[in-house]
Amino acid sequence: MEQKLSNQQFNEDERKIKEKELEVNRQLLAEKDRELDKLRGSRPTNPQQAKNNNGLKWAIGLGIVAVVISLLCFILLLKKRKD
Incomplete structure (x- = not known):
């Protein structure tokens, strides 16, 4: 007990x-x-979200390149007109 x-x-x-x-x-x-x-x-919690941001960065970069190239072409056309 x-x-x-x-x-x-x-x-x-x-x-x-x-x-x-x-x-x-x-x-x-x-x-x-x-x-x-x-x-x-x-x-970032979502890797897919980071991937989408990467695509956005590429799109912005390509847009800037396109604007620069078009400005160069425009300047070349103006120079040819003067000659």
Whole structure:
């Protein structure tokens, strides 16, 4: 009977220790999740979105090249008219 009582007390103490460990682990996990959220916020979350931005950069670059070439052609045409 005394052994059962001491086992119950031991189990109760062990349960309290496990609950404390579980709470500490939950707090650590929440902290790590916050750190991950901060890191995720600093870079694009969707790789497809970054790919679309890359296409936009190409389109803008090609548009600028087209404008420069057309201006050069226009200048050459004006020079030929003067001659």
